Amino acid sequence: MTGPDGSATARSATARSATARSGTAPGGARLDVRGLRKVYPGSGRSGSGRSGSGGAGAPVEAIADLTFEVRPGELVCVVGPSGAGKTTLLRCMAGLLPATSGEVVLGESAITGPPEGMAVVLQEYGRSLFPWMTVAQNVELPLKEKGVTRRRRAELVRETLAAVGLGDVDGAYPWQLSGGMQQRVAIARAAAYEPRVLLMDEPFAAVDAQTRFDLEDLVRALWKRLGITVVFVTHDIDEAIYLGERVLVLSARPTVVLEDVAVGLGPDRDQLETRGTAEFARLRTHVYELVQQAKQGVRSLADARLTHTVGGADV
Ligand SMILES: Nc1ncnc2c1ncn2[C@@H]1O[C@H](COP(=O)(O)OP(=O)(O)OP(=O)(O)O)[C@@H](O)[C@H]1O
Numbered sequence: 001m002t003g004p005d006g007s008a009t010a011r012s013a014t015a016r017s018a019t020a021r022s023g024t025a026p027g028g029a030r031l032d033v034r035g036l037r038k039v040y041p042g043s044g045r046s047g048s049g050r051s052g053s054g055g056a057g058a059p060v061e062a063i064a065d066l067t068f069e070v071r072p073g074e075l076v077c078v079v080g081p082s083g084a085g086k087t088t089l090l091r092c093m094a095g096l097l098p099a100t101s102g103e104v105v106l107g108e109s110a111i112t113g114p115p116e117g118m119a120v121v122l123q124e125y126g127r128s129l130f131p132w133m134t135v136a137q138n139v140e141l142p143l144k145e146k147g148v149t150r151r152r153r154a155e156l157v158r159e160t161l162a163a164v165g166l167g168d169v170d171g172a173y174p175w176q177l178s179g180g181m182q183q184r185v186a187i188a189r190a191a192a193y194e195p196r197v198l199l200m201d202e203p204f205a206a207v208d209a210q211t212r213f214d215l216e217d218l219v220r221a222l223w224k225r226l227g228i229t230v231v232f233v234t235h236d237i238d239e240a241i242y243l244g245e246r247v248l249v250l251s252a253r254p255t256v257v258l259e260d261v262a263v264g265l266g267p268d269r270d271q272l273e274t275r276g277t278a279e280f281a282r283l284r285t286h287v288y289e290l291v292q293q294a295k296q297g298v299r300s301l302a303d304a305r306l307t308h309t310v311g312g313a314d315v
Pocket of ligand 1 (some may be wrong): 082087088253
Protein backbone atom coordinates (compact mmCIF):
# COMPACT_ATOMS: atom_id res chain seq x y z
CA MET A 1 0.00 0.00 0.00
CA THR A 2 1.45 3.30 -1.02
CA GLY A 3 -0.18 5.66 1.46
CA PRO A 4 1.90 7.48 4.02
CA ASP A 5 0.28 5.58 6.84
CA GLY A 6 0.67 2.26 5.07
CA SER A 7 2.84 0.25 7.42
CA ALA A 8 1.41 1.35 10.73
CA THR A 9 -2.21 1.04 9.71
CA ALA A 10 -1.61 -2.27 8.02
CA ARG A 11 -0.14 -3.66 11.18
CA SER A 12 -3.09 -2.40 13.13
CA ALA A 13 -5.33 -4.12 10.60
CA THR A 14 -3.72 -7.38 11.57
CA ALA A 15 -3.67 -6.55 15.23
CA ARG A 16 -7.09 -5.18 16.04
CA SER A 17 -8.75 -8.38 16.91
CA ALA A 18 -10.44 -8.99 20.17
CA THR A 19 -11.12 -12.60 19.37
CA ALA A 20 -8.42 -15.22 19.34
CA ARG A 21 -9.19 -18.11 17.05
CA SER A 22 -6.08 -19.93 18.06
CA GLY A 23 -5.80 -23.48 16.95
CA THR A 24 -8.54 -23.35 14.34
CA ALA A 25 -8.14 -23.27 10.60
CA PRO A 26 -9.44 -19.83 9.66
CA GLY A 27 -11.28 -20.43 6.39
CA GLY A 28 -12.21 -17.58 4.13
CA ALA A 29 -14.78 -14.83 4.49
CA ARG A 30 -16.89 -13.28 1.77
CA LEU A 31 -16.18 -9.73 0.63
CA ASP A 32 -18.77 -7.60 -1.12
CA VAL A 33 -17.89 -4.32 -2.74
CA ARG A 34 -21.14 -2.48 -3.38
CA GLY A 35 -21.37 0.71 -5.39
CA LEU A 36 -18.02 1.88 -4.06
CA ARG A 37 -17.02 5.41 -4.98
CA LYS A 38 -14.02 7.34 -3.71
CA VAL A 39 -13.26 10.98 -4.30
CA TYR A 40 -10.19 12.50 -2.66
CA PRO A 41 -11.02 16.04 -1.63
CA GLY A 42 -8.55 18.85 -1.95
CA SER A 43 -5.13 18.55 -3.50
CA GLY A 44 -4.97 16.65 -6.73
CA ARG A 45 -1.27 15.79 -6.43
CA SER A 46 -0.33 17.85 -9.47
CA GLY A 47 3.08 16.90 -10.76
CA SER A 48 2.84 13.41 -9.32
CA GLY A 49 3.25 11.92 -12.76
CA ARG A 50 -0.05 10.13 -12.54
CA SER A 51 -2.23 10.70 -15.53
CA GLY A 52 -4.99 13.23 -15.19
CA SER A 53 -4.64 13.84 -11.50
CA GLY A 54 -6.07 17.31 -11.85
CA GLY A 55 -4.63 20.56 -10.61
CA ALA A 56 -3.64 21.37 -7.07
CA GLY A 57 -6.73 21.76 -4.92
CA ALA A 58 -9.02 19.89 -7.30
CA PRO A 59 -10.84 16.83 -5.98
CA VAL A 60 -9.66 13.54 -7.47
CA GLU A 61 -12.25 10.93 -8.28
CA ALA A 62 -10.26 7.73 -7.95
CA ILE A 63 -13.10 5.19 -7.99
CA ALA A 64 -16.29 5.88 -9.92
CA ASP A 65 -18.39 2.83 -9.18
CA LEU A 66 -17.24 -0.65 -8.26
CA THR A 67 -19.50 -3.54 -7.47
CA PHE A 68 -18.15 -7.06 -7.19
CA GLU A 69 -17.92 -9.94 -4.79
CA VAL A 70 -15.10 -12.16 -3.67
CA ARG A 71 -16.41 -15.51 -2.52
CA PRO A 72 -15.09 -17.15 0.64
CA GLY A 73 -11.77 -18.83 -0.06
CA GLU A 74 -11.30 -17.24 -3.49
CA LEU A 75 -8.04 -15.75 -4.76
CA VAL A 76 -8.82 -12.75 -6.92
CA CYS A 77 -6.23 -10.53 -8.61
CA VAL A 78 -6.74 -6.90 -9.57
CA VAL A 79 -4.91 -5.26 -12.48
CA GLY A 80 -5.30 -1.93 -14.24
CA PRO A 81 -3.32 1.02 -15.54
CA SER A 82 -1.07 2.98 -13.22
CA GLY A 83 -3.11 5.44 -11.21
CA ALA A 84 -6.36 3.57 -11.89
CA GLY A 85 -7.27 3.38 -8.23
CA LYS A 86 -6.09 -0.11 -7.26
CA THR A 87 -4.45 0.95 -4.02
CA THR A 88 -7.40 3.17 -3.21
CA LEU A 89 -9.69 0.17 -3.66
CA LEU A 90 -7.52 -1.99 -1.40
CA ARG A 91 -7.37 0.71 1.26
CA CYS A 92 -11.15 0.99 1.24
CA MET A 93 -11.44 -2.79 1.46
CA ALA A 94 -9.02 -2.81 4.39
CA GLY A 95 -11.01 -0.18 6.26
CA LEU A 96 -8.07 2.22 6.11
CA LEU A 97 -9.87 4.76 3.94
CA PRO A 98 -13.54 5.78 4.13
CA ALA A 99 -15.59 5.46 0.97
CA THR A 100 -17.28 8.54 -0.44
CA SER A 101 -20.31 6.36 -1.09
CA GLY A 102 -21.10 2.70 -1.30
CA GLU A 103 -19.68 0.10 1.04
CA VAL A 104 -17.46 -2.90 1.51
CA VAL A 105 -19.06 -5.75 3.44
CA LEU A 106 -17.01 -8.47 5.12
CA GLY A 107 -19.24 -11.45 5.84
CA GLU A 108 -22.35 -9.71 7.16
CA SER A 109 -20.75 -6.49 8.45
CA ALA A 110 -19.99 -3.27 6.62
CA ILE A 111 -16.35 -2.31 7.06
CA THR A 112 -15.90 0.96 8.94
CA GLY A 113 -12.32 0.48 10.14
CA PRO A 114 -9.63 -2.22 10.04
CA PRO A 115 -11.75 -5.31 10.66
CA GLU A 116 -11.09 -8.32 12.76
CA GLY A 117 -9.69 -11.23 10.82
CA MET A 118 -8.08 -9.26 8.03
CA ALA A 119 -4.37 -8.98 7.25
CA VAL A 120 -2.61 -6.72 4.78
CA VAL A 121 0.75 -7.21 3.06
CA LEU A 122 2.33 -4.24 1.37
CA GLN A 123 5.00 -3.63 -1.21
CA GLU A 124 7.28 -1.83 1.24
CA TYR A 125 8.45 -4.68 3.44
CA GLY A 126 11.23 -2.46 4.73
CA ARG A 127 8.68 -0.15 6.34
CA SER A 128 6.34 -2.78 7.65
CA LEU A 129 8.86 -4.73 9.76
CA PHE A 130 10.33 -3.41 12.99
CA PRO A 131 14.12 -3.35 12.63
CA TRP A 132 14.77 -3.63 16.36
CA MET A 133 12.77 -6.85 16.63
CA THR A 134 13.92 -10.26 15.49
CA VAL A 135 12.12 -12.10 12.72
CA ALA A 136 10.27 -14.23 15.28
CA GLN A 137 9.29 -11.18 17.34
CA ASN A 138 7.96 -9.41 14.26
CA VAL A 139 5.78 -12.40 13.42
CA GLU A 140 4.66 -12.79 17.01
CA LEU A 141 3.67 -9.17 17.69
CA PRO A 142 0.17 -9.15 16.16
CA LEU A 143 -0.53 -12.47 17.89
CA LYS A 144 0.24 -10.87 21.25
CA GLU A 145 -2.11 -8.01 20.49
CA LYS A 146 -4.72 -10.54 19.41
CA GLY A 147 -4.50 -12.27 22.78
CA VAL A 148 -3.13 -15.61 21.59
CA THR A 149 -1.54 -17.66 24.37
CA ARG A 150 2.23 -17.76 24.66
CA ARG A 151 2.35 -21.44 23.82
CA ARG A 152 0.18 -21.10 20.72
CA ARG A 153 2.15 -18.03 19.66
CA ALA A 154 5.35 -20.05 19.73
CA GLU A 155 3.71 -22.78 17.63
CA LEU A 156 2.34 -20.33 15.08
CA VAL A 157 5.64 -18.48 14.74
CA ARG A 158 7.53 -21.74 14.29
CA GLU A 159 5.02 -23.20 11.82
CA THR A 160 4.65 -20.14 9.64
CA LEU A 161 8.36 -19.35 9.49
CA ALA A 162 8.98 -22.95 8.45
CA ALA A 163 6.19 -22.67 5.85
CA VAL A 164 7.87 -19.66 4.23
CA GLY A 165 11.31 -21.28 4.37
CA LEU A 166 12.70 -19.10 7.16
CA GLY A 167 12.75 -21.58 10.00
CA ASP A 168 16.47 -21.09 10.51
CA VAL A 169 16.56 -17.28 10.70
CA ASP A 170 14.01 -16.67 13.43
CA GLY A 171 16.62 -14.91 15.59
CA ALA A 172 17.90 -12.63 12.83
CA TYR A 173 16.91 -9.00 12.43
CA PRO A 174 15.06 -7.84 9.28
CA TRP A 175 17.97 -5.69 8.14
CA GLN A 176 20.17 -8.77 8.07
CA LEU A 177 17.91 -10.36 5.44
CA SER A 178 17.50 -9.87 1.69
CA GLY A 179 14.44 -8.06 0.33
CA GLY A 180 12.81 -11.33 -0.68
CA MET A 181 13.39 -12.80 2.78
CA GLN A 182 11.95 -9.71 4.44
CA GLN A 183 8.85 -10.02 2.32
CA ARG A 184 8.60 -13.67 3.41
CA VAL A 185 8.62 -12.45 7.01
CA ALA A 186 5.76 -10.07 6.21
CA ILE A 187 3.82 -12.93 4.62
CA ALA A 188 4.58 -15.22 7.57
CA ARG A 189 3.32 -12.54 9.94
CA ALA A 190 0.07 -12.26 8.01
CA ALA A 191 -0.35 -16.06 7.82
CA ALA A 192 0.43 -16.60 11.51
CA TYR A 193 -2.36 -14.21 12.39
CA GLU A 194 -4.74 -16.70 10.77
CA PRO A 195 -6.75 -14.09 8.90
CA ARG A 196 -9.92 -14.89 7.07
CA VAL A 197 -9.05 -12.32 4.42
CA LEU A 198 -5.60 -11.39 3.14
CA LEU A 199 -5.18 -8.23 1.08
CA MET A 200 -1.91 -7.79 -0.81
CA ASP A 201 -0.89 -4.60 -2.62
CA GLU A 202 1.86 -5.21 -5.15
CA PRO A 203 3.77 -7.19 -2.54
CA PHE A 204 6.47 -8.44 -4.90
CA ALA A 205 7.11 -5.30 -6.93
CA ALA A 206 10.45 -4.66 -5.26
CA VAL A 207 11.97 -8.16 -5.42
CA ASP A 208 13.90 -9.81 -8.24
CA ALA A 209 12.15 -12.01 -10.80
CA GLN A 210 13.32 -15.36 -9.43
CA THR A 211 12.33 -14.49 -5.88
CA ARG A 212 9.04 -13.24 -7.19
CA PHE A 213 8.26 -16.65 -8.69
CA ASP A 214 9.08 -18.33 -5.38
CA LEU A 215 6.89 -15.89 -3.45
CA GLU A 216 4.00 -16.38 -5.89
CA ASP A 217 4.15 -20.11 -5.26
CA LEU A 218 4.34 -19.42 -1.54
CA VAL A 219 1.16 -17.34 -1.65
CA ARG A 220 -0.71 -20.01 -3.57
CA ALA A 221 0.50 -22.70 -1.16
CA LEU A 222 -0.59 -20.68 1.89
CA TRP A 223 -3.88 -19.81 0.26
CA LYS A 224 -4.61 -23.47 -0.40
CA ARG A 225 -3.51 -24.60 3.03
CA LEU A 226 -5.45 -21.95 4.97
CA GLY A 227 -8.49 -21.71 2.70
CA ILE A 228 -8.54 -17.93 3.13
CA THR A 229 -9.91 -15.23 0.85
CA VAL A 230 -7.15 -13.36 -0.95
CA VAL A 231 -7.27 -10.12 -2.96
CA PHE A 232 -3.99 -9.44 -4.74
CA VAL A 233 -3.23 -6.16 -6.53
CA THR A 234 -0.47 -6.23 -9.13
CA HIS A 235 0.85 -4.39 -12.17
CA ASP A 236 2.04 -7.66 -13.62
CA ILE A 237 -0.48 -9.32 -15.95
CA ASP A 238 1.34 -12.67 -15.97
CA GLU A 239 1.47 -12.67 -12.18
CA ALA A 240 -2.27 -11.94 -11.97
CA ILE A 241 -3.12 -14.83 -14.27
CA TYR A 242 -0.68 -17.25 -12.65
CA LEU A 243 -2.01 -16.52 -9.16
CA GLY A 244 -5.68 -15.79 -9.61
CA GLU A 245 -8.87 -17.75 -9.94
CA ARG A 246 -10.25 -14.53 -11.39
CA VAL A 247 -8.66 -11.33 -12.63
CA LEU A 248 -10.53 -8.06 -12.27
CA VAL A 249 -9.36 -5.62 -14.93
CA LEU A 250 -9.96 -2.01 -13.91
CA SER A 251 -10.42 0.96 -16.20
CA ALA A 252 -8.35 4.11 -15.89
CA ARG A 253 -9.41 6.53 -13.17
CA PRO A 254 -12.14 7.11 -12.14
CA THR A 255 -12.19 3.38 -12.12
CA VAL A 256 -14.84 0.86 -13.00
CA VAL A 257 -14.43 -2.83 -13.74
CA LEU A 258 -13.80 -3.42 -17.42
CA GLU A 259 -14.01 -7.17 -17.15
CA ASP A 260 -14.04 -9.95 -14.61
CA VAL A 261 -11.88 -12.59 -16.28
CA ALA A 262 -12.22 -16.21 -15.13
CA VAL A 263 -8.90 -18.05 -15.01
CA GLY A 264 -9.41 -21.69 -15.93
CA LEU A 265 -5.93 -22.93 -15.17
CA GLY A 266 -6.90 -25.41 -12.48
CA PRO A 267 -5.79 -25.63 -8.86
CA ASP A 268 -2.25 -26.90 -9.38
CA ARG A 269 0.07 -24.41 -11.01
CA ASP A 270 3.68 -24.65 -11.99
CA GLN A 271 5.83 -21.73 -13.02
CA LEU A 272 7.09 -23.41 -16.18
CA GLU A 273 4.24 -25.68 -17.18
CA THR A 274 1.33 -23.36 -16.41
CA ARG A 275 2.94 -20.37 -18.08
CA GLY A 276 3.65 -22.52 -21.12
CA THR A 277 0.05 -23.56 -21.73
CA ALA A 278 -2.12 -22.27 -24.57
CA GLU A 279 -4.74 -21.14 -22.05
CA PHE A 280 -2.19 -19.01 -20.21
CA ALA A 281 -1.14 -17.39 -23.50
CA ARG A 282 -4.76 -16.75 -24.43
CA LEU A 283 -5.51 -15.14 -21.07
CA ARG A 284 -2.35 -13.03 -21.20
CA THR A 285 -3.29 -11.66 -24.61
CA HIS A 286 -6.85 -10.97 -23.52
CA VAL A 287 -5.94 -9.19 -20.29
CA TYR A 288 -3.14 -7.27 -22.01
CA GLU A 289 -5.61 -6.01 -24.62
CA LEU A 290 -8.05 -4.99 -21.91
CA VAL A 291 -5.37 -3.04 -20.04
CA GLN A 292 -4.33 -1.34 -23.28
CA GLN A 293 -7.95 -0.37 -23.88
CA ALA A 294 -8.20 0.89 -20.31
CA LYS A 295 -5.14 3.08 -20.87
CA GLN A 296 -6.85 4.54 -23.93
CA GLY A 297 -9.83 5.51 -21.81
CA VAL A 298 -12.18 2.66 -22.70
CA ARG A 299 -14.88 2.12 -20.09
CA SER A 300 -18.11 0.20 -19.87
CA LEU A 301 -20.70 1.84 -22.06
CA ALA A 302 -23.82 1.35 -19.97
CA ASP A 303 -23.62 0.07 -16.45
CA ALA A 304 -19.95 -0.27 -15.53
CA ARG A 305 -20.54 -2.66 -12.69
CA LEU A 306 -18.74 -5.93 -12.52
CA THR A 307 -21.75 -8.04 -13.35
CA HIS A 308 -21.73 -6.46 -16.81
CA THR A 309 -18.93 -7.80 -18.94
CA VAL A 310 -17.44 -5.53 -21.55
CA GLY A 311 -15.21 -7.38 -23.98
CA GLY A 312 -12.55 -5.51 -25.89
CA ALA A 313 -14.08 -6.08 -29.30
CA ASP A 314 -17.46 -4.84 -28.16
CA VAL A 315 -16.30 -1.51 -26.81
N1 LIG B 1 -4.31 10.93 -0.80
C1 LIG B 1 -4.60 11.26 -2.06
N2 LIG B 1 -5.05 12.50 -2.34
C2 LIG B 1 -5.38 12.86 -3.60
N3 LIG B 1 -5.30 12.02 -4.65
C3 LIG B 1 -4.87 10.77 -4.41
C4 LIG B 1 -4.49 10.33 -3.12
N4 LIG B 1 -4.12 9.04 -3.21
C5 LIG B 1 -4.24 8.69 -4.51
N5 LIG B 1 -4.69 9.73 -5.22
C6 LIG B 1 -5.00 9.73 -6.65
O1 LIG B 1 -6.01 8.75 -6.89
C7 LIG B 1 -5.75 8.08 -8.11
C8 LIG B 1 -5.64 6.59 -7.85
O2 LIG B 1 -4.46 6.35 -7.08
P1 LIG B 1 -4.06 4.89 -6.61
O3 LIG B 1 -2.76 4.98 -5.89
O4 LIG B 1 -5.21 4.26 -5.93
O5 LIG B 1 -3.86 4.17 -8.03
P2 LIG B 1 -3.10 2.81 -8.36
O6 LIG B 1 -3.90 2.16 -9.42
O7 LIG B 1 -2.84 2.04 -7.14
O8 LIG B 1 -1.74 3.39 -8.95
P3 LIG B 1 -0.34 2.64 -9.18
O9 LIG B 1 -0.66 1.46 -10.04
O10 LIG B 1 0.48 3.67 -9.89
O11 LIG B 1 0.18 2.26 -7.84
C9 LIG B 1 -4.49 8.70 -8.69
O12 LIG B 1 -4.86 9.71 -9.63
C10 LIG B 1 -3.81 9.33 -7.49
O13 LIG B 1 -3.02 10.43 -7.86
